[in-house]
Amino acid sequence: MDTASLTGKDLAAALNAETTARAQARTEQIGRAPRLALIVANDDPASAWYVNSLRKSAANRGIECDTVDLGADASADMLRTELSVRSADPATDAIMLQTPLPAGVSLDDVSPAIAATKDVDGVSPLSLGLLTAGSAGFAPATAEAVVELLKHHGIALEGRHVAIVGRSNVVGKPLAQLLLAENATVTVCHSRTTDLPAVTAAADIVVAAAGRIGLVTGANLRPGAVVIDVGTNESADGSIVGDVDPESVRGTAAGLSPVPGGVGPVTTALLMRHVVIAAEQAGRTADTAPA
């Protein structure tokens, strides 16, 4: 069987073109560009690299981006204050809190200070609950990217059995909710799953999101299964590789998303789309508010 490469580049380009147009329309409407606040409290090189790529992507879409660096020793109180101020600031449309956070500060401690209407990466408990309940709110962009990538490549979800390997609050758990909303049957597995190969072999679609090199191999797949690789791991030679062993999967899987170039560009494109949506919705509320 030929294994199709489920790339994210075309989808990301299409999303980006739409986002750029919407950002411009919004800018013309209210006289300023949509604005994203990136809150940083670490000195991690990978985070710095990611912040830089988000800034470039925002600039290319016509989105203003404020980077607020509170330092690697910022307290939970400092973070909550900054997030609350930005949540209340009418000139800030969207907020992203970068990880890692300072030692002793957990995402649960501080993310509730992000207003749900500005929580464009869906990290707060309220955003996660709105997603689970099927209400309006922003999904974590990586989880949404998996669903959008599958749809873009014409892979039906209704009634299909999807195995998600990994149960993080930012990918596995919200992805399960998004897939249930698409009427998929969803299994969430993880490090304590007794017989992972049996679970993945029973699935039509396997999503690898555990952050472990070589987690999914062709031997653990049903022939014709579709595999989405969310992993971004640094290999021994310094290159970025996913959770799936692509060589072993080839010939067994019907499709595999590459790393890099699969879920990644779609994630960034969806984040920028969320920023514009947040700006449009803030506008709608303000536009309809009594003078």
Next chain:
Amino acid sequence: MDTASLTGKDLAAALNAETTARAQARTEQIGRAPRLALIVANDDPASAWYVNSLRKSAANRGIECDTVDLGADASADMLRTELSVRSADPATDAIMLQTPLPAGVSLDDVSPAIAATKDVDGVSPLSLGLLTAGSAGFAPATAEAVVELLKHHGIALEGRHVAIVGRSNVVGKPLAQLLLAENATVTVCHSRTTDLPAVTAAADIVVAAAGRIGLVTGANLRPGAVVIDVGTNESADGSIVGDVDPESVRGTAAGLSPVPGGVGPVTTALLMRHVVIAAEQAGRTADTAPA
């Protein structure tokens, strides 16, 4: 194989004894009993029956219970106002909103007005998100009852494969989160699942929570599987029956929870325990607040 009856009566009795003692201790500490507000906006006989049973159970535990009947034509605004007032009222420790709600009013519309600290049946999006994120908060009592019933009967969850049939916001979805937190592998299936018998046959534990008589039969089970029946359906003769066909399961399943007498009494007992916990936590906050 003998199929054990996984009754909830002993567990409920033990929980109730503990709750009664804690309610009394709290009453002595602050000079008033823990107080639950039951908000009703329907004229449904089943709801009236349930409210009455909750009132009796509260009285037996030493919990005060206010029933607030807003009428079957209450508006979303009226409900939100009542829930907000009770959320802010220091004399109300816990709030339960009964369903069904008036036509045109959804739980999502009004449940965000319930403070998470008083949301003892875990119905608001924030409560659902806190549960999903693994943070402090109240789980929906029915979902928690399934886990507590399994533990009470000594059924291990870590690494076991659990199939949940039903994806409601009050049972299936929160139960999936509770089981993941116990390190189970969790599959959520539903009405659009293509091959439900294959999914349940692959599971060590099957939870039937779809509200459909005869949904799970012995033919769809792995021999030795454990089955928890969350269904409460009215049968043709007016009796209450579950989602599982008990006769067909006998001899195949290692255990089956009866309906009635399984999950039901544990659910009510956990609700009352939540009320006392809410009262204790409100107390703790008040006790430590500056004078």
